Amino acid sequence: MPLSELVRVAGARWSVEECFQAAKSQAGLDHYQVRNWTSWHRHITLAMLALAFLTALAADATPEPPADTHHFARSRDPITLTVPEIRHLLAAVFNPPVVTATKLLHWSTWRRRHQATARRSHYRRRIASEPAG
Template structure:
């Protein structure tokens, strides 16, 4: 199983690092199996949060700048990952299970218990970001927790407007932050899922049949490189001031490259006309979706 690090900005997102997670009992406790798969002898067991910490530190040491890190519950429950981010003064919005505890006004409570204390007037409706069919609207609340520690810490609570289902995030920042900032970072966490979808659908991230250490790293690295290339090309295109077309997306760029670089069955003019037609109709569909899902 791979653990991946994605980098997300307003211009785009891509996968920038990977680590192979090997379970301790089924893999590393079996030297013969590891030898057949080519696992290096010095490989030791590391949890997924430990692998994530190593990738984040490597990215920061390489000069990549970021103010925030986000991840799911596996990473939100690990105190060592949180401590490493706090030491580097990097904020985080990490998902949290409902039964995890935090200190509120000097009392240890679960996240679900803290949510039950939120009054109706303290819920605020904000968008977690634009999706394919409009803004992802939820009700949000927050509470200051663990205020005896340095920095600023909050429990962020998300409630579905349709089902009432709750989700929780443990948040940290070295300086005070508004609620909308935490909501925005919580929404950006989906960048990792979007990157997986793009990598699998466009560059074949999961199109391999290998059971070896080196082949896995070779295939995954090349797929990540291809996705990063497409993401950079998409980020460098000039804006469409008329808003009549959807911007060139990663799938559209991959499609154009395949037509233009492989043996041609269509002329260049016909290829570009089809691309313009697709993106124009995608823009119309997106406007219709946004209008239908809009709220006063």
């Protein structure tokens, strides 16, 4: 087997591990208490479908990337909706909290703006450390 094929497989393994970690934390992939294969298979299938649904919603909510390479360093817009944020919003809709929908959306916007501020600071620090040339 050529070295290039081994490198490709090793790189693919990392992305698979990332997908499993996301499924465990966002869709409850590891929260099963079953005794037979059929039950385990149903649980895993539903967890993966839930993650696929959340990922599709997040991808659909993502706008086209800006042409400006330093856009994120200057933008004050909140970050796009992420899988954890969509999961949190859906959980709040189906399990109504003691707060109103207006307060919930306000909190979501505030949180995403806060994350955008952190991202902006990160990009500014990276731009400042880039060598001139």
